[in-house]
Amino acid sequence: MQTITLPARCDRASLIDLLSQLRAAAGEPVMVDGGKVEQAGQALLQMLVSLRKSQPESMILPSPALRDIARTAVLDRFLFDEASQ
Amino acid sequence: MNSEEIQAIFFVECEEALAATETAINACRDGSADAETINAIFRAVHSIKGGAGAFGFDALQAFTHAFETLLSDVRDGAVQVTDALVQLMLRALDTLSDHVTAVREGGEAPLDAQLLQELHAAQAQNPTAQAATPAEEAPSADVTAIMDDMIDDLDFDLDAMLSDLGAPDAAQDDDEWMVHIRPSDAAMRNGGEPVLLLQALERLGGRGIACATQGVPMLETLDPEQARMDWTFAMPSTVSEAEVSDIFDFVADDYLIAFDTPLDPMPEAAPAPVEVAPVTDLPPPSPVDPVAVADPQPAAPIDAPATRSAQPGSRSAGQSVRIDLSKLDRLIDSVGELVIAQAMMSERLSRHGLGAIEELVLLDGLTRDIQESAMAIRAQPIGAVFSRVPRTLRELETTTGKKVTLKVSGEQTELDKTVVERLGDPLTHLIRNAVDHGLETPEERIAAGKPAEGTLTLSAEQRSGRVIIRVADDGRGLNRERILEKAIDKGLVDPQAQLSNEDIDNLIFAPGFSTAATISSVSGRGVGMDVVRQNVKELGGRISIETQPGQGTAFVLALPLTLAIADGMIVTVGDQTLVIPLAHVVESLRPTAGQVKSLGASRRMLNVRGQFIPVIPLDQAVGARGAKVSPTEAVLVIVETEDAGQAALLVDGICDQRQFVIKSLDTHYRSVDGVAGATILGDGRVALIADVDTIVANAQARAQLPEAA
Numbered sequence: 001m002q003t004i005t006l007p008a009r010c011d012r013a014s015l016i017d018l019l020s021q022l023r024a025a026a027g028e029p030v031m032v033d034g035g036k037v038e039q040a041g042q043a044l045l046q047m048l049v050s051l052r053k054s055q056p057e058s059m060i061l062p063s064p065a066l067r068d069i070a071r072t073a074v075l076d077r078f079l080f081d082e083a084s085q
Numbered sequence: 086m087n088s089e090e091i092q093a094i095f096f097v098e099c100e101e102a103l104a105a106t107e108t109a110i111n112a113c114r115d116g117s118a119d120a121e122t123i124n125a126i127f128r129a130v131h132s133i134k135g136g137a138g139a140f141g142f143d144a145l146q147a148f149t150h151a152f153e154t155l156l157s158d159v160r161d162g163a164v165q166v167t168d169a170l171v172q173l174m175l176r177a178l179d180t181l182s183d184h185v186t187a188v189r190e191g192g193e194a195p196l197d198a199q200l201l202q203e204l205h206a207a208q209a210q211n212p213t214a215q216a217a218t219p220a221e222e223a224p225s226a227d228v229t230a231i232m233d234d235m236i237d238d239l240d241f242d243l244d245a246m247l248s249d250l251g252a253p254d255a256a257q258d259d260d261e262w263m264v265h266i267r268p269s270d271a272a273m274r275n276g277g278e279p280v281l282l283l284q285a286l287e288r289l290g291g292r293g294i295a296c297a298t299q300g301v302p303m304l305e306t307l308d309p310e311q312a313r314m315d316w317t318f319a320m321p322s323t324v325s326e327a328e329v330s331d332i333f334d335f336v337a338d339d340y341l342i343a344f345d346t347p348l349d350p351m352p353e354a355a356p357a358p359v360e361v362a363p364v365t366d367l368p369p370p371s372p373v374d375p376v377a378v379a380d381p382q383p384a385a386p387i388d389a390p391a392t393r394s395a396q397p398g399s400r401s402a403g404q405s406v407r408i409d410l411s412k413l414d415r416l417i418d419s420v421g422e423l424v425i426a427q428a429m430m431s432e433r434l435s436r437h438g439l440g441a442i443e444e445l446v447l448l449d450g451l452t453r454d455i456q457e458s459a460m461a462i463r464a465q466p467i468g469a470v471f472s473r474v475p476r477t478l479r480e481l482e483t484t485t486g487k488k489v490t491l492k493v494s495g496e497q498t499e500l501d502k503t504v505v506e507r508l509g510d511p512l513t514h515l516i517r518n519a520v521d522h523g524l525e526t527p528e529e530r531i532a533a534g535k536p537a538e539g540t541l542t543l544s545a546e547q548r549s550g551r552v553i554i555r556v557a558d559d560g561r562g563l564n565r566e567r568i569l570e571k572a573i574d575k576g577l578v579d580p581q582a583q584l585s586n587e588d589i590d591n592l593i594f595a596p597g598f599s600t601a602a603t604i605s606s607v608s609g610r611g612v613g614m615d616v617v618r619q620n621v622k623e624l625g626g627r628i629s630i631e632t633q634p635g636q637g638t639a640f641v642l643a644l645p646l647t648l649a650i651a652d653g654m655i656v657t658v659g660d661q662t663l664v665i666p667l668a669h670v671v672e673s674l675r676p677t678a679g680q681v682k683s684l685g686a687s688r689r690m691l692n693v694r695g696q697f698i699p700v701i702p703l704d705q706a707v708g709a710r711g712a713k714v715s716p717t718e719a720v721l722v723i724v725e726t727e728d729a730g731q732a733a734l735l736v737d738g739i740c741d742q743r744q745f746v747i748k749s750l751d752t753h754y755r756s757v758d759g760v761a762g763a764t765i766l767g768d769g770r771v772a773l774i775a776d777v778d779t780i781v782a783n784a785q786a787r788a789q790l791p792e793a794a
Contacts, residue, residue, distance in 0.1 A: 015309045022304050041278040042268065043309045046301050054304040072283050074293035074316065 001059070003031040006066075010040040015047060022051055029057035037066040045070060048079050091277075093407065095136040095335050099185045102129035104472055106178050111475070114171045123166070126174070127156040133185065135331025138285030141278070144194040145184040146288065151201050152177050155208040164207060173207055176200060179476055260322030263294070264329050265343040267315035267351070272339035274310055282340075283316060285332045291318040300351035315351055410502075413462060420459040421650060421746035425765045427452040428743065432767030456650060456744070464646075465505045467545045467554070468496030470512055474543060477513055481520040488527060488538040489520055495545035500552050504624050504644055508554075511620040515556040515640050516541065518614065523560035523638050533635065535559070542639075551626075551668065552646060557639035563632040565589045572598065590630040594618040622778065625651070625668075627725075643668075653745045653774065655766070656722065656736040658703045659712030662772045663736070664745050664764055669724040669777040671731065673739060681716045688788055691721060691733045698723065701784040702735040706759045707773060713737045724777050732781040747774065759783060 004021050007014050022030065032051065037044075048070075051058050062070065062080050070076040106129045112118045134149035136142075155177075158164040183195035264286070268279040283293065293316060300313035320329060326344050333340050341348060427448060434440055471493050478489050500508070524530075524539035531537050542557040565586060572578040572592045584592075592598060596615045617640075621628045626644035645651060645668065653664040654673075680692045681700065690697040700721065704712035713719040713735075721733040745764040750757055761776040 012309065019304070019307065019309060041273075041280045042312060042314065043273060045280070046313055047304075047307065047309060049298050049301045049314070050304050050307045053298075053301065069280055072287055072293060073280060073314075074296040075298075078298075 001029055001031045003033055006032060006034040006037050006040075006044075008036045008038045010037060010044040012043065015043050018044075019047060022047070022054075025055075027055065029055050029059070032058065032060045034060060034062045034066045037063045040066055040069050042073070045073055045075055045079075049075065052079060091335050092140060095140065096185070096189050098136065098335075099133050099189075102132050103178065103182050103185065105129045106181075107472075107475060110171060110174050110178060113166050113174070114168075118166065120160075123156065123160045127153065127160050130156060130181070131328070131331060132334070133181070135285075135328070135333075136335050137188075138288060138332050139282055139335050140188075141281040141284070142184075142188045144197075145181075145188050146285070148181060148184050148197055148201065150288075151204045152181060155204050158208050170207065173203060175479060177204060179479070182476070261319045262322065263345050263347075264291070264318050264320055264326075265315065265346075265348045266318065266333075267341040267348055268312040269339050269341070270311050272336060273312050277336055277339060279312065279340075282332055282336070283318070286318050286320070286329065289324050289328060289332070290321045291324070291329075293317075294319050297351055299353045313351065315348060317347070417459055417463065420456050423452055424456055424650065424744060424746050425767075428767035429765075429769055453744075460501070460646070460650070461499070463502045464499035465502050466497045466499055467505060467508070467552070469505055470508050471496050471543055471545075473509065474512070474516060477516055478520070478541065481517065485520060486526065487520060487524050489524065490538050490540045492540060492542045493544070494542075498545035498547055498552055499646075500644060501646060504552075507620065507624055508644075511617040511642075512554075512556065514614065514617045519556060519558040519560070519638070519640075523558035523562075525561050529561075533561075547646070552644045554642040554644065555639050556642075557631075557637060559637040562634040562636055562638055563590055563593070563630070564634075568592050587630075590632060593630075594628075625666075627668075650744055650746050652742070653764075654722065654739060655741040655743065655745075655772070656703075656720075657738050657740060658707065658736050659709035661704075661707060661709040662740065662766060662770065663703065663707060664772050664774045665722055665724065665734065665736075665777065666761070666774065667742065669726070671723045671725050673720055673722045675720055676716050678717050689716065691716070691723075693723065693731075693733075696731075698731045698733055699781075699785065699788065700733045700735055701781060703775065703780070704735075706780045706784070707775070724781065726778050726781045729778075729781045729785050732784070734775075734777070734780070745772075745774070 002025055004018065004025075006018065010018075030051070032048070048060055051060070060079055062076075067076055067080060070079050106126050109118070109122045109125045109129070112122045130149050130153045134146055134153055137146035137149060155164065159166060159170070164170065177200060180195055180197050180200050184197070186192065187194045266279075266282070266286075268277075271277075272279050287293075295317040297315050297317075298313075300315075301307070302313070329344075330342070333342055431440060431445055431449070434442065434445055439445070474493070475491060478491055481487070482489060519541055520539075524541075525533065525535070527537035530539065540559045542555065542559075544555045544557075546553050569578065569584065569589050569592070572589075572595065573580050575597065577592060577595050577598060578584065593614050594617070598614070618628055621642055621644070624644055626642055629641045629643075630638065631641060632638040652667040654667055654670055656663050656665055676691055682690045682692065682697070684690050689700040691700050700716055702712065702714065703709070716733075716735055720736050720738055722736055722739070723731055723733050725731055747762045748764060750760060750762050753763070757773075759776050759780045761774045763771050763773055766772050
């Protein structure tokens with residue numbers, strides 16, 4: 001499973017690059033390593049939601065900060081539960 | 086509008102809120118406060134808190150929250166307004182102002198731990214105070230589990246369902262209410278971050294109930310610039326809709342907010358998603374038109390009164406525009422060129438006997454109108470500077486133990502933006518000196534038969550094309566004997582010198598002069614007044630002193646309305662044409678032989694109604710050739726100077742009196758002693774602007790050299 005690592009600060013520029021990588025995976029499940037993420041927002045959350053919809057078998061490993069952001073957005077269980085199991 | 090511009094609006098509103106808070110707290114201090122006064126403070130602090138949450142300024146938000154909680158108790162009557170509370174509120178205001186400055190300028194947040202403790206201690210007497218503390222609990226696992234089971238059942242009444250199931254968290258607050266939030270694409274495009282606002286809702290005690298994700302498309306069609314999710318948050322009954330609206334106040338146009346009445350479901354992304362979010366709130370269709378996401382005024386919202394874009398139109402749109410200062414400066418430059426071009430045309434037409442034609446008069450009037458309008462755009466009320474004074478006084482009261490009442494008038498008087506910006510430091514120096522040196526201690530004042538509390542009066546008014554600012558105290562007045570003694574001690578004045586009262590007063594502006602017995606943190610280092618005078622001079626202004634022993638001292642600043650265009654007298658000196666700024670000119674005359682007396686080999690004095698003033702040939706100062714040397718054949722322009730009193734400038738003749746555009750020599754060439762700048766005359770020639778203060782001071786210094794030798 002291909003691993004894609006998220007930067008600490010997931011700004012718009014890094015998200016465009018991330019989207020390219022996810023699309024390049026051509027439908028194969030990927031492992032998104034978000035262990036370094038310190039700063040993220042709605043755009044990243046939407047991308048991860050889209051990944052989960054497009055590739056339900058993909059896994060997302062969150063940092064505490066990313067998990068907290070997702071919890072605020074009521075998305076933590078949807079996005080990360082598989083990774084934590 | 087980008088996020089920087091939105092933040093700029095927030096900071097402008099912060100300043101207004103801080104000013105409103107200060108006014109209201111002062112009303113509390115004066116005993117003239119009523120319920121509305123406390124409400125005004127609460128609203129102002131609350132407004133700052135809302136914006137702070139929206140932009141993620143956590144320290145500012147935390148501080149405003151503590152301040153607001155105490156204010157809430159005061160508003161409810163649970164905490165009484167006492168002198169101690171007023172003092173606490175004033176200190177909280179100062180720290181709040183520091184917080185705002187810190188976030189605006191990207192600096193360190195002020196140390197507020199001690200003050201936060203005091204704010205908490207003051208509110209701790211109120212048993213209901215804790216109700217305003219945000220609940221930080223995350224949604225319980227039970228509720229989330231229940232919600233998980235509902236993911237396929239999109240057609241439900243969340244509140245009813247929770248109630249039926251006896252969800253423990255929901256049961257804790259029967260009055261909990263729902264707010265639905267949908268960011269538009271603009272909320273993300275503008276550099277905004279919706280998640281920050283969700284976090285702000287959490288800090289208010291809200292908790293996320295649902296996130297609708299059916300609008301999020303597959304990766305192939307995902308556009309990271311588009312907002313495709315919305316949220317439902319449960320808010321505690323202690324939080325009002327207004328408080329939630331405040332969070333979105335500065336990004337109102339970018340969000341659709343609905344209270345209790347759910348939003349229309351966001352259209353599903355095609356193709357239909359395989360999965361949806363575990364917690365999804367897709368209520369039945371409501372009368373609210375989802376198109377309202379991009380429209381702050383939803384169409385026909387008659388039966389959906391709870392739905393609105395957050396606080397649309399709360400600001401007075403259209404009453405002002407923000408403009409880049411460099412664009413404004415370019416406009417001012419162009420207007421300056423227009424003034425020059427108009428003068429040139431006037432000059433040329435005059436040569437052909439057409440100097441008084443109607444069209445030229447019309448153009449002259451229009452040019453002046455345009456120039457004044459352009460200058461008015463740069464003009465700012467001096468109140469921007471005066472507003473900082475109360476805080477300075479509070480700090481001085483604490484440091485010196487003196488009590489001061491501030492009286493302000495003329496805050497709306499307008500000055501050029503640059504002048505306003507650079508006036509802050511000299512004004513602060515004057516106020517510090519007035520309180521530290523001018524005002525007596527309460528004991529001394531009572532002994533002198535004065536009220537224990539001193540009075541500082543700040544006033545501004547426009548007079549004869551200049552702005553006059555007075556900083557007056559009702560203190561002891563200048564002690565001329567002591568000033569003279571000190572000046573002699575420091576070698577600033579010859580012990581035998583005969584000085585007028587005005588000369589003695591002006592000694593306090595001498596570099597290194599101070600009569601303070603001890604150097605305090607407030608003043609007494611002998612640099613302040615010198616710097617004040619230099620600052621005022623750099624602004625093209627002058628400062629003078631009015632003092633009465635036992636009654637007080639006033640420092641009077643005369644400043645130009647603008648730094649770009651001024652009125653001047655055009656004079657000829659030999660082969661040169663010069664401009665003497667009209668602000669210096671007292672009168673002009675051609676003396677009789679009896680009015681001019683020789684003093685030594687080269688100096689001449691002019692007798693003006695019994696007062697002798699030195700005659701200074703201007704040709705020597707500017708290197709002009711062929712100038713008239715006899716005062717009786719020339720014209721003497723009597724000028725008032727900053728340091729050297731009056732002097733008579735010897736010129737060949739006066740050509741005109743008109744507005745002139747000031748061009749900096751520093752920018753275009755280099756600084757030249759005795760020359761304040763240059764301008765372009767109507768005939769296209771460049772004329773130097775005389776730096777009257779320097780020319781007279783240099784001439785006086787040269788004249789004294791042989792005597793000293």
